[in-house]
Amino acid sequence: MDFALDADQEAFRAELCAFLDAELGDEVRERHRDLREWDGWAAGFAEEFRRRLGARGYISAPWPTEYGGGGRDIVDRVIFAEEMEYHGAPAFDRSVTYIPDALLEFGSEAQKRELLPRIGRGECTFFLGYSEPDAGSDLASLQTRAEERGDSFVITGQKAYSSGADRADYGWVAARTDPDAPKHRGISLFLVEMTSPGIEIAGHATTAGWEHHSVAFDAVEVPRSALVGELNEGWRVIMGAIDTERASLGAPGLVLAQLDRLVAHCRETPDEGAATPGGATLLDDPAVADRLARLAIEVDAAQLVSYWVASLVAHGERGQHESSLALLYKRETARALDVAALELLGPAGALLPDAPGAPLGGAVEREYLDHLYFHFAAGGFDITRNVIATRGLGLPRS
Amino acid sequence: MDLVASEEQRLLRDSALAFARDRMGAARAREIEDRAAAGLPAHDAELAAEIAALGWLGAALPVAHGGGGVGLLELALLIEACGTAPCPTTLFGSVVEAGLLLADAGSEQQRARWLPRIAAGEAVLAVALLEEGARLGAHEVQARATPLAGGGYRLDGRKTLVRDASAADALVIAARAGDPEGGEADAGDEGAGVTLLLVERGAAGLAIEPQPASGGEPLFAVALDGVEVGANAIVGEQGAGWPTLERMLARGAALKAAELVGIGQAALDLTLAYARERTQFGRPIGSFQAVQHHCANIYRELVACRLLAYRAAWALDGAGGDPAEPGPRRAVAAAKAKASEAIPWATRVAHQVHGGVGYYRDYPLEQHTRRAIAAAAAYGDARYHRRRLAQTL
Numbered sequence: 001m002d003f004a005l006d007a008d009q010e011a012f013r014a015e016l017c018a019f020l021d022a023e024l025g026d027e028v029r030e031r032h033r034d035l036r037e038w039d040g041w042a043a044g045f046a047e048e049f050r051r052r053l054g055a056r057g058y059i060s061a062p063w064p065t066e067y068g069g070g071g072r073d074i075v076d077r078v079i080f081a082e083e084m085e086y087h088g089a090p091a092f093d094r095s096v097t098y099i100p101d102a103l104l105e106f107g108s109e110a111q112k113r114e115l116l117p118r119i120g121r122g123e124c125t126f127f128l129g130y131s132e133p134d135a136g137s138d139l140a141s142l143q144t145r146a147e148e149r150g151d152s153f154v155i156t157g158q159k160a161y162s163s164g165a166d167r168a169d170y171g172w173v174a175a176r177t178d179p180d181a182p183k184h185r186g187i188s189l190f191l192v193e194m195t196s197p198g199i200e201i202a203g204h205a206t207t208a209g210w211e212h213h214s215v216a217f218d219a220v221e222v223p224r225s226a227l228v229g230e231l232n233e234g235w236r237v238i239m240g241a242i243d244t245e246r247a248s249l250g251a252p253g254l255v256l257a258q259l260d261r262l263v264a265h266c267r268e269t270p271d272e273g274a275a276t277p278g279g280a281t282l283l284d285d286p287a288v289a290d291r292l293a294r295l296a297i298e299v300d301a302a303q304l305v306s307y308w309v310a311s312l313v314a315h316g317e318r319g320q321h322e323s324s325l326a327l328l329y330k331r332e333t334a335r336a337l338d339v340a341a342l343e344l345l346g347p348a349g350a351l352l353p354d355a356p357g358a359p360l361g362g363a364v365e366r367e368y369l370d371h372l373y374f375h376f377a378a379g380g381f382d383i384t385r386n387v388i389a390t391r392g393l394g395l396p397r398s
Numbered sequence: 399m400d401l402v403a404s405e406e407q408r409l410l411r412d413s414a415l416a417f418a419r420d421r422m423g424a425a426r427a428r429e430i431e432d433r434a435a436a437g438l439p440a441h442d443a444e445l446a447a448e449i450a451a452l453g454w455l456g457a458a459l460p461v462a463h464g465g466g467g468v469g470l471l472e473l474a475l476l477i478e479a480c481g482t483a484p485c486p487t488t489l490f491g492s493v494v495e496a497g498l499l500l501a502d503a504g505s506e507q508q509r510a511r512w513l514p515r516i517a518a519g520e521a522v523l524a525v526a527l528l529e530e531g532a533r534l535g536a537h538e539v540q541a542r543a544t545p546l547a548g549g550g551y552r553l554d555g556r557k558t559l560v561r562d563a564s565a566a567d568a569l570v571i572a573a574r575a576g577d578p579e580g581g582e583a584d585a586g587d588e589g590a591g592v593t594l595l596l597v598e599r600g601a602a603g604l605a606i607e608p609q610p611a612s613g614g615e616p617l618f619a620v621a622l623d624g625v626e627v628g629a630n631a632i633v634g635e636q637g638a639g640w641p642t643l644e645r646m647l648a649r650g651a652a653l654k655a656a657e658l659v660g661i662g663q664a665a666l667d668l669t670l671a672y673a674r675e676r677t678q679f680g681r682p683i684g685s686f687q688a689v690q691h692h693c694a695n696i697y698r699e700l701v702a703c704r705l706l707a708y709r710a711a712w713a714l715d716g717a718g719g720d721p722a723e724p725g726p727r728r729a730v731a732a733a734k735a736k737a738s739e740a741i742p743w744a745t746r747v748a749h750q751v752h753g754g755v756g757y758y759r760d761y762p763l764e765q766h767t768r769r770a771i772a773a774a775a776a777y778g779d780a781r782y783h784r785r786r787l788a789q790t791l
Binding site: 002003004005006075263283290293296297301304307308311312325328329384390394396397398 | 399400401402403404407471670673674681682684685687689690691693694695697698701702705706708709712713728729731732735736781784785787788791
C-alpha cells in the first residue's frame with residue numbers, strides 16, 4: 001500500500017490543474033455562466049471547451065494507444081475526474097466518462113474507427129437512452145421497441161432523464177428486440193443519429209432551475225450497422241461499462257471543492273452569535289469547528305474509497321460493488337455538505353444565485369436542489385445499497 | 399498510489415486472521431474475563447507466548463533488538479486481524495505503547511534490556527500517563543519526579559487507565575521533574591518538565607489496582623508513593639518526555655482505529671451469517687431490504703474506517719511521520735474520530751439485525767460490542783480527535 005501519488009501521477013495532476021486554471025479563470029466563468037444548463041456553463045462555451053480538452057489529449061488519455069489514446073491507467077482517470085469536478089469544468093459528462101469505454105468494450109471495429117477519433121477530439125457527444133418513464137430502478141423492464149426490418153431496425157418508444165440530448169450527435173439507446181424473452185435477455189443497444197426523422201426532444205424544468213430533456217422515438221429507422229454488440233445482448237453492454245464509469249463518477253472532486261469553499265466561508269465570515277462576541281468568525285465557534293471536522297473526515301474517506309476502487313481495478317479486479325460504494329460515499333458526503341452549507345449560511349442562505357447579497361453567489365441553494373438527483377441517478381442511494389448487500393455481501397435476493 | 403495490500407501484507411493479515419479465529423475465540427476470552435472478574439491474575443501468558451512465537455510482539459520493534467522491523471502499517475494489519483477476535487493481547491501495552499516508546503527514546507541499555515524480552519513474550523511493559531480526570535495533555539501530568547541527592551528520582555502520584563499494568567515487568571511513568579516551586583514554569587511550552595521514568599515490578603511504594611472496564615480491557619490504577627529509581631531509569635532527557643508521549647499517543651490512536659476496524663469486521667461477519675441463516679416470515683431475513691440496508695451501511699462505514707486507519711498508520715511511518723505535522727496529525731485524528739463513532743454504531747446496528755439472540759453472553763456479538771466501547775475511549779475519543787482535526791482546517 002502507498003497513499004502517495006507517484007511522480008508521474010503528480011506531474012499529470014499538476015499539468016491538468018494548470019490547464020484548468022488557465023482556461024477557467026474568474027472572468028471566463030462570469031462570461032459563460034448559464035444556469036439554464038445542467039453544469040451551469042453556456043452550451044457554446046462547453047462544446048468549445050470540450051474541443052480544447054480533446055486537443056490536449058485529455059478525453060482520449062485513458063484509451064489504448066491503438067485507438068489514439070494515451071494509455072493512461074485508472075488512477076490517472078480518477079485524478080482527471082477529481083480535478084475536472086474540483087474546478088467545476090464543463091463537458092465532464094457521459095460522452096467522456098462512459099461512451100468511449102462502452103464503445104471500446106462492445107463496439108464493432110467500424111464503430112470504434114469512426115467514432116473514437118471524433119469523441120477524442122471533443123467533436124461528438126451522446127445522450128444515454130436507458131431510463132424510461134416506467135423503467136427507472138428496474139431498468140430491465142424498459143419498453144422501447146426496435147423491430148427488425150430487413151437490414152434495419154425501427155425504434156419506437158420514450159426515453160426519460162436524457163441528459164445532454166438537446167445537443168447530442170447520437171443517442172446510445174437501449175431497446176427491446178425480443179419482446180418474448182425474459183426481460184434481461186431481449187434488449188439490444190443502438191447508436192442512433194439524432195438527425196434521424198422521427199426523433200422529438202422535449203424540455204423539462206428541474207427543481208434546480210435548469211432544463212432537462214426527454215426523447216421520443218416514433219418509428220426511427222437505423223441501419224443494422226448501428227447495433228452495438230450482439231443482438232439481444234444489450235444488458236451486458238449496459239452493465240459492462242457502468243463500473244468504469246462509476247470509478248470516474250466516484251472521484252471526490254466535488255466534495256473536496258464543497259469542503260474547501262465551506263471552510264473558507266467559515267474562516268472569513270464574522271459570527272454575530274452571542275456565544276462568541278467580538279471579532280470571532282464562524283470557525284471559532286466550537287460547534288461549527290466540530291461539524292466541519294466531521295465533514296472533513298467524510299471527505300477524506302470519500303477520497304480514499306475512490307482511490308481504493310481505482311487500485312482494485314489497477315490490480316485487475318472488476319470492483320463492481322466497490323465502485324457502487326465509492327459513488328454512494330461521495331454523493332452522500334456531498335449531500336451532508338449541501339445541508340451543512342445551507343445551514344451555516346444563515347438567513348441569506350435562501351437567496352437565489354442572481355439575488356443581491358446572495359452568499360457564495362447563491363451557489364449553495366442551487367446545488368442543494370440540484371444534488372437531489374444523487375438520490376436516484378446512476379443507481380441512487382437505496383438501489384446502491386441493494387447492490388452492495390446482494391453482490392458485495394452475498395445476502396439473498398429472496 | 400496503491401491502496402490494495404501487497405502480497406506480503408495479505409499473507410500477514412490472513413495468517414493473523416486464522417490465528418485469531420482458532421486461538422483467540424470467544425471461549426478463551428470469557429475465561430480471561432472471568433478470572434479478572436474474580437480478582438485473579440488474568441494475563442494469558444500462554445497466549446502471549448504463542449503470539450511471540452509467531453513473531454508478532456516483535457514485528458514492529460527494531461531488528462537490532464530482536465524485532466522484525468516492519469512498519470506501523472503492517473502492525474496495523476496485525477492488530478486489525480487480532481481485533482476480529484475477543485481475546486485481549488499485550489500488543490498495545492507492550493508494543494504500541496512501551497516497546498515503540500523505548501525504541502523511539504530509550505537508552506541503548508534500556509532497549510537492549512527490554513526489547514528482546516518483549517519480542518520473545520518474556521516481558522510485558524506498560525506506560526502510565528493519565529491521571530485523575532483521564533484528560534490527555536501535558537498539563538495533566540502532575541505526578542512528581544523529585545531528583546534525589548545521590549542521583550535518581552523519587553516518584554509520587556496517582557495514575558489511571560494504565561493498560562496491562564498488572565502483568566507488567568516494568569512501567570514507564572510520566573511525571574513532572576524539577577523543582578516543585580517553579581523551574582519548569584515556561585508557560586509557552588506546556589510539555590516542559592514531563593519526564594519519563596522506568597519503574598520495575600515490585601518496587602517499594604508501587605501499588606496496582608484493577609479498574610474493571612468494558613470488554614475485559616485490562617486497565618489499572620497505579621499508585622506511586624515515594625518510589626525510588628536510579629538515574630539510569632530515565633527514558634530520554636529530563637523534561638523532554640512530552641513529544642515522545644505525543645508520538646506514542648498518535649501511534650496508539652492510529653492502531654486503536656485499526657483494532658476498531660477488526661471489531662467492526664467481526665460484528666459484520668456475524669451479522670451477515672445470521673442474516674443469511676435466520677428465517678422469519680418464511681424468508682431469510684437477509685432478503686429483506688431493510689436488513690440489507692443495515693448490512694450495506696455497516697460495510698460502508700467499515701470500508702471508510704479501514705482506509706482511514708491504514709492511512710494513519712502509513713502517515714506515521716517513515717521520515718515524514720511526525721504527528722506534530724499537519725498531514726499525519728489529520729490522518730490520525732480522522733481515523734480515530736471516525737472509528738470511535740462508526741464502529742460502536744456498527745455494533746448497535748448488528749444488534750438490531752440479530753434481535754434477541756445478540757442480547758445474551760452465550761452469543762459472541764456482545765463481546766465485540768463491549769470491546770468497541772473500550773477501544774473508542776482509548777487514546778482520545780471522537781470529540782478529542784475532531785478538535786485536533788479542526789485545528790488543521
